[in-house]
Amino acid sequence: DVKVTQSSRYLVKRTGEKVFLECVQDMDHENMFWYRQDPGLGLRLIYFSYDVKMKEKGDIPEGYSVSREKKERFSLILESASTNQTSMYLCASSLGAAGGNTEAFFGQGTRLTVV
Amino acid sequence: QKEVEQNSGPLSVPEGAIASLNCTYSDRVSQSFFWYRQYSGKSPELIMSIYSNGDKEDGRFTAQLNKASQYVSLLIRDSQPSDSATYLCAVRSNYKLTFGKGTLLTVNP
Numbered sequence: 001d002v003k004v005t006q007s008s009r010y011l012v013k014r015t016g017e018k019v020f021l022e023c024v025q026d027m028d029h030e031n032m033f034w035y036r037q038d039p040g041l042g043l044r045l046i047y048f049s050y051d052v053k054m055k056e057k058g059d060i061p062e063g064y065s066v067s068r069e070k071k072e073r074f075s076l077i078l079e080s081a082s083t084n085q086t087s088m089y090l091c092a093s094s095l096g097a098a099g100g101n102t103e104a105f106f107g108q109g110t111r112l113t114v115v
Numbered sequence: 116q117k118e119v120e121q122n123s124g125p126l127s128v129p130e131g132a133i134a135s136l137n138c139t140y141s142d143r144v145s146q147s148f149f150w151y152r153q154y155s156g157k158s159p160e161l162i163m164s165i166y167s168n169g170d171k172e173d174g175r176f177t178a179q180l181n182k183a184s185q186y187v188s189l190l191i192r193d194s195q196p197s198d199s200a201t202y203l204c205a206v207r208s209n210y211k212l213t214f215g216k217g218t219l220l221t222v223n224p
Contacts (some may be wrong), residue, residue: 031210042216043159043203058211088159090158094212103149104212106158106207 005025007092013114017061019078021110023091031094032074033104034058034066036087043090049074081114088112118142121215130224134191136165138204147207148180148181150189152200153217157202164188167210194222 007022025032035058036048045058047066055066063085067075074093075106088111092104122137124167136150147166151159163178165171165187172177177190185204193199204215 009214027203031212034214035214040216041213044214045211048210048212056210059213102147103161106160112172 001076004091004093004105004107005015005108006089008110009108009115011110011112013078013081013112015114017078017114018080019081019114021076021078021089021112023074023093023107024072024074025074025093025105027070027095027104027105029093029095029105030070031067031096031104033094034064034074034076035090035092036060037090037109038087045074057066075101083114086112086114117164118213119215121206121218123216124135124218125221126218127221128194130194130196130222131195132222134194134198134220134222136189136191136202136204136218136220138187138189138206139171139185140187140204140206140213143182143185144208145206145208148178148186149204149205149207150176150178151189152198153203154200155200156220162202166192187188191220194220196222196224212218 010053035043049068065077091107094100094104150163153159161197165178179188203217
């Protein structure tokens with residue numbers, strides 16, 4: 001079974017802190033994604049990566065950056081946390097190149113609260 | 116610019132009825148289409164994937180795709196209370212996977 005593991009289930013950080021959210025997958029997937037999920041707004045794509053060291057902006061990249069130094073690990077970085085970044089963050093991974101007919105598998109989510 | 120739109124819901128159906136969920140997308144070069152189910156407090160899990168025009172059936176679930184109309188739907192037959200969840204439509208264009216806001220479905224016993 002595919003396993004996508006996020007480093008923390010719950011996280012509380014202070015405004016202005018630099019925050020790292022880690023995601024690791026164990027199935028050698030090429031594609032990895034970071035989403036945030038907020039009530040009424042659904043899942044919104046922050047960044048995605050289709051290969052090591054490759055990254056693409058999603059729909060809401062402002063205030064975030066990412067790192068993919070190894071194929072199995074995709075990190076989301078909040079450069080200076082703000083209260084409007086309080087959210088559920090979901091990591092996902094999938095096989096395949098462009099147009100690949102493959103499903104995305106999700107981690108358990110990280111509930112981040114910025115105070 | 117919203118790329119994937121779903122009927123807003125919430126949708127409420129009696130047990131045993133057919134639930135119909137709809138989704139439209141804006142990117143004509145989209146290649147793959149997915150329906151995910153998300154229970155409250157849980158992560159999304161895949162129900163169906165569809166890549167070609169027409170219908171695809173899997174048990175009580177049928178996905179329908181019409182690329183000319185940029186429309187994808189999910190029918191749930193013989194709905195059960197355990198089907199109560201938020202259903203998310205997802206569209207893949209090249210590497211990017213975009214989700215709709217989801218439709219909350221409640222199946223009443």
